[in-house]
Amino acid sequence: MTSAAPLARHRGVIFAIWLGGIAAALVVAWRTHYVADLSAFLPSAPTPEQAVLLDQLKSGATSRLLVIGIEGGAPGDEAAAVARAEASRRVAAALRASDAFASVHNGENSAWADAGRFLFEHRYAISPAVDAERFGVAGLREAIDATVSLLGTPAGSLLKPILFRDPTGETLRIAEALTPARAPRIDHGVWMSRQAPRAVLVATTAADGADIDGQQRSLAAIHSAFDAAPTPGLRLVVSGAGKFAVESRERIKAEVERLAVLGSIVIVVLLWLAFASVRALAVAMLPVATGVVAGIAAVSLGFGQVHGMTLGFGTTLIGEAVDYAIYYLIQARGGDGAAKRWRRESWPTVRLGLFTSLIGFAALVFTGFPGLAQLGVFSIAGLVAAAATTRFVFPVLVPNGAPGAGFRRRLARVMSAAASQLPRARFGVPAVALAAIVALVVVPSPWRGELSSLSPVSPSDLALDATLRADVGAADAGTLVAVAGSSEQAALEGAEAVGARLDPLVAAGVLLGYDSPARLLPSAATQARRLAALPDAATLAARLAEATADGALPAARLGPFIADVDAARAQPPFGRAALAGTPLAAALDALLLPGDATRPWRALVNLQAGDNGRLDVDRVRAAIADIPGVRVVAVKTELDAIYARFLREAEWQAALGGVAVALLLAAHLRSARRLAAIALPIAAATLVVLAALALSGAALGILHLVGLLLTVAIGSNYALFFDHLRERGEADADTLASLLLANLTTVASFALLASSSIPVLRAVGIVVAPGALLCLVFSAAWLGRGDAPGAEAHGKIAP
Amino acid sequence: MTTRRPCRPSRAERRGFIAVALRAIGLAAAIAATPTHAAGFDLGALTTLLGRVRSGEATFVETRRIEMLDRTLQSSGRLSFKAPDSFVRETLKPRHEKLAVDGNTLTMSLGERSRTMQLDASPEAAVIVEAIRGTLTGNRATLERLFETTVSGDAARWSLDLVPRDLRLRGQVAAVRVSGRDAAAREVEVRLADGDRSVMTIEPVASARATP
Numbered sequence A: 001m002t003s004a005a006p007l008a009r010h011r012g013v014i015f016a017i018w019l020g021g022i023a024a025a026l027v028v029a030w031r032t033h034y035v036a037d038l039s040a041f042l043p044s045a046p047t048p049e050q051a052v053l054l055d056q057l058k059s060g061a062t063s064r065l066l067v068i069g070i071e072g073g074a075p076g077d078e079a080a081a082v083a084r085a086e087a088s089r090r091v092a093a094a095l096r097a098s099d100a101f102a103s104v105h106n107g108e109n110s111a112w113a114d115a116g117r118f119l120f121e122h123r124y125a126i127s128p129a130v131d132a133e134r135f136g137v138a139g140l141r142e143a144i145d146a147t148v149s150l151l152g153t154p155a156g157s158l159l160k161p162i163l164f165r166d167p168t169g170e171t172l173r174i175a176e177a178l179t180p181a182r183a184p185r186i187d188h189g190v191w192m193s194r195q196a197p198r199a200v201l202v203a204t205t206a207a208d209g210a211d212i213d214g215q216q217r218s219l220a221a222i223h224s225a226f227d228a229a230p231t232p233g234l235r236l237v238v239s240g241a242g243k244f245a246v247e248s249r250e251r252i253k254a255e256v257e258r259l260a261v262l263g264s265i266v267i268v269v270l271l272w273l274a275f276a277s278v279r280a281l282a283v284a285m286l287p288v289a290t291g292v293v294a295g296i297a298a299v300s301l302g303f304g305q306v307h308g309m310t311l312g313f314g315t316t317l318i319g320e321a322v323d324y325a326i327y328y329l330i331q332a333r334g335g336d337g338a339a340k341r342w343r344r345e346s347w348p349t350v351r352l353g354l355f356t357s358l359i360g361f362a363a364l365v366f367t368g369f370p371g372l373a374q375l376g377v378f379s380i381a382g383l384v385a386a387a388a389t390t391r392f393v394f395p396v397l398v399p400n401g402a403p404g405a406g407f408r409r410r411l412a413r414v415m416s417a418a419a420s421q422l423p424r425a426r427f428g429v430p431a432v433a434l435a436a437i438v439a440l441v442v443v444p445s446p447w448r449g450e451l452s453s454l455s456p457v458s459p460s461d462l463a464l465d466a467t468l469r470a471d472v473g474a475a476d477a478g479t480l481v482a483v484a485g486s487s488e489q490a491a492l493e494g495a496e497a498v499g500a501r502l503d504p505l506v507a508a509g510v511l512l513g514y515d516s517p518a519r520l521l522p523s524a525a526t527q528a529r530r531l532a533a534l535p536d537a538a539t540l541a542a543r544l545a546e547a548t549a550d551g552a553l554p555a556a557r558l559g560p561f562i563a564d565v566d567a568a569r570a571q572p573p574f575g576r577a578a579l580a581g582t583p584l585a586a587a588l589d590a591l592l593l594p595g596d597a598t599r600p601w602r603a604l605v606n607l608q609a610g611d612n613g614r615l616d617v618d619r620v621r622a623a624i625a626d627i628p629g630v631r632v633v634a635v636k637t638e639l640d641a642i643y644a645r646f647l648r649e650a651e652w653q654a655a656l657g658g659v660a661v662a663l664l665l666a667a668h669l670r671s672a673r674r675l676a677a678i679a680l681p682i683a684a685a686t687l688v689v690l691a692a693l694a695l696s697g698a699a700l701g702i703l704h705l706v707g708l709l710l711t712v713a714i715g716s717n718y719a720l721f722f723d724h725l726r727e728r729g730e731a732d733a734d735t736l737a738s739l740l741l742a743n744l745t746t747v748a749s750f751a752l753l754a755s756s757s758i759p760v761l762r763a764v765g766i767v768v769a770p771g772a773l774l775c776l777v778f779s780a781a782w783l784g785r786g787d788a789p790g791a792e793a794h795g796k797i798a799p
Numbered sequence B: 001m002t003t004r005r006p007c008r009p010s011r012a013e014r015r016g017f018i019a020v021a022l023r024a025i026g027l028a029a030a031i032a033a034t035p036t037h038a039a040g041f042d043l044g045a046l047t048t049l050l051g052r053v054r055s056g057e058a059t060f061v062e063t064r065r066i067e068m069l070d071r072t073l074q075s076s077g078r079l080s081f082k083a084p085d086s087f088v089r090e091t092l093k094p095r096h097e098k099l100a101v102d103g104n105t106l107t108m109s110l111g112e113r114s115r116t117m118q119l120d121a122s123p124e125a126a127v128i129v130e131a132i133r134g135t136l137t138g139n140r141a142t143l144e145r146l147f148e149t150t151v152s153g154d155a156a157r158w159s160l161d162l163v164p165r166d167l168r169l170r171g172q173v174a175a176v177r178v179s180g181r182d183a184a185a186r187e188v189e190v191r192l193a194d195g196d197r198s199v200m201t202i203e204p205v206a207s208a209r210a211t212p
Helices: A004-031 A048-059 A078-097 A109-121 A137-148 A154-162 A170-178 A212-227 A241-275 A278-303 A308-331 A338-345 A347-365 A370-397 A408-425 A428-442 A459-471 A488-507 A524-532 A537-547 A559-570 A583-591 A617-624 A635-669 A672-695 A702-728 A733-754 A759-783 B010-033 B043-051 B123-136 B140-146 B206-210
Strands: A065-071 A101-105 A185-187 A190-192 A198-205 A235-240 A479-485 A511-515 A601-609 A630-634 B055-066 B071-082 B086-093 B097-102 B105-110 B113-118 B147-154 B157-164 B173-181 B184-192 B197-204
Touching: A004 A278, A004 A370, A065 A078, A065 A212, A065 A241, A065 A459, A078 A101, A078 A190, A078 A198, A078 A212, A101 A109, A101 A583, A109 A170, A109 A583, A137 A537, A154 A170, A154 B123, A198 A212, A198 A459, A212 A235, A212 A241, A235 A241, A235 A459, A241 A278, A241 A308, A241 A408, A241 A459, A241 A733, A278 A308, A278 A370, A308 A338, A308 A347, A308 A370, A308 A733, A308 A759, A338 A347, A338 A370, A347 A370, A347 A635, A347 A702, A370 A702, A408 A733, A408 A759, A428 A672, A428 A759, A479 A488, A479 A617, A488 A511, A488 A524, A488 A601, A488 A617, A537 A559, A583 A601, A617 A630, A630 A635, A635 A672, A635 A702, A672 A702, A672 A759, A702 A733, A702 A759, A733 A759, B043 B140, B043 B147, B043 B157, B086 B123, B097 B123, B123 B140, B123 B157, B123 B173, B123 B184, B140 B147, B140 B157
Parallel strands: none
Antiparallel strands: A065 A198, A065 A235, A101 A198, A185 A190, A190 A198, A479 A601, A479 A630, A511 A601, B055 B071, B055 B197, B071 B086, B086 B097, B097 B105, B105 B113, B147 B157, B157 B173, B173 B184, B184 B197
């Protein structure tokens, strides 16, 4: 202030840096890729096995599966059943004709014509029965007798057209191995639900599960196929990961817009209350806007994309960041040097509040969910930018604060009344804290949130999904054996080794069956071994003559068989590419996951539980224990384990966050007595919120824990204020008003989140909104000086 | 993964369908030509009669005529059933085979191999199983749901003609005729759409004890 010129230059530099920063952030935000898929709210995987699982959930074959139901009509209504079957055939045909689907199944055999031809042509490489013994005289006789025993039955009529080419029944053996034990019911030639009047279809989209636009197009194709010839009384239901993803994206988009609009209304109303001045209102928006742009840019740079939910969470930033503007604009008024005085007297308190909030949001960064980490980074960058704007830019831009008294006088009166009245009930604070502790001890632990509780998919949609999956025999959370191999062949050989160990378990009834990629694509070694076991034409002819001597099939008519076997001997083993264009390719993709430089090839063997529906995982594990690279993965158990681990980690992080806040306050206060006094109302508020949630029967998870930490971080500011008030014994009306305003903005912004239909946002909102309010009330009661209503005495509200 | 019967001869199926249609017309004509129905002895009376026997055992001899091979095949074994929905057919000669149905679960054993499947997932198998199981246990509702039924004769000597309601299934199983005396089935004749035919004659073991 000694020289005007350097100061002006100094101001110019600050302003230029601010504008430059905003411009750069805007460029980044503009170029940002915005996403709204759910995978961001799946935990990042700690182990390679869980990585396989999560990969599958995010973009594997599971994520490309859509189950379609066509329902309508009474259960016994024959005409309706015919109409459903017709519609099923029509929709299936339309979807097969479109290129949006890799495969469509509805129970019609026609879908398998290509696959059947392929399997028939490669039967000697694929059939598990082929070995040298089977092509000896006794083996041939046995195999031919088994085939003949089926003739004259419905199964036999299917064999007849290929009888003289495949008298040993290799095609049948392959079909048996591929037919699932829990197949859907067939009625009128198509799959029908066993539970309800509903035809069911299973479609695998060509689009990747993570390609939500592609999934949306696939869903549109299904609807237009159904609507092409609508049948009165029939309706279409679709479920699957792609459907959930598309719907969630819509929901998140709508939610973000809603939160942005409501958030803006809240901030305008509150600022109008504070200043009743358009100019002040416009200026107060600056830190918020800067914070939002900086938050988006930081997330974009750190994660490569910004999740829609992060933007939705941004409304809480509005609530926090606007407080800085309010504090400054109110407190930095009055002539020359006001800004400097604010910087000296008030900024340290604001800074302390900023740091405690940062600690709270830092907990989000380390939760292990990429989506939550985004929220954390967004909030930290946003708060720092908003605080920096207030601290450095406002003194340049509005050196004398903002005019306008608004309704602050009334707010101040409310606040001073509260500060003088509430302390009369100060012992109510430890009393309710105690009651909350008792309630928490009595009520069963509410910490039973599951991973699924993070999903924005509604329970009714999940129920529909479970019903449709049951109809088609595709249980969701099963048990699988993951086989890792250094190459495709190694993975397939591993799957074959696992299959050999599982077969006895199937025979013993421990397992109902299993799906293995090696049944569709045997390893090259196995194919070569089978083909090598085939005898040459002359040998086969001689053996056949002997084997059929007194049998039902005359050797004379088996010429085509000899020719086919001879041709098969010259075939090279086929590879994955040979399956392309048949539904087998989609089936194989689901079970054989390509590896790359960072991860191995994986074969997945899906297990089906035995008769009682329960799977003896220990027996499976014991049976395959000595095969290298093999692991049994119980999907539900594994996912629950991942979540439980994250919850434990989050507990530690929350505890560390709490300790960090306490240390920060201790460093600021330098008094154990004052620290303890501040800690009590905060602890009481969190305990009451926790007890209320527990009593309401809510299942709490990681996000509620994060919410509790945020409550501590934000709520400590109010306690701190009353502590200062008690130590210094005075507070002007403006300070009281700005405190109430700050609390209202926080409570309002988190209450908005609590009203969200997205569980992730709602969980944080329902904890922090009441928590922040209680922190203020309890702090006023416990720390306020009921006997000295000094606020009013010092009341001065400048117009 | 859901593969079913990969190779289906569509031409044969069509041919079979025509054959079935002709045969159905013939059958209808035959039924129409039948001069007398024993008054009062209908499906209800028959299933009531059969339903009184809660379980039974029998031996069987089956003869199958296979058009394609131009010869007949013979097999024999044991049958047993237990109300409401268990049925076992065990072939002892010429080779050991077992087909066991319990509710909706079908288990087929051939030598040391055994596979389990859902009966309603395989309608063509269900037709044969229900024709026999439904008749033995006197399950009128199931018989009427799956078949067009015609009862002829009287309680002492009856026969039950079953034609699948689903035209698609008739393309495989054209008709089943169960004949019997009193509360015991004695013969099951299955005619497939492709012209193959099987006749299973049944000799009750348990009913010998039940009926003095």
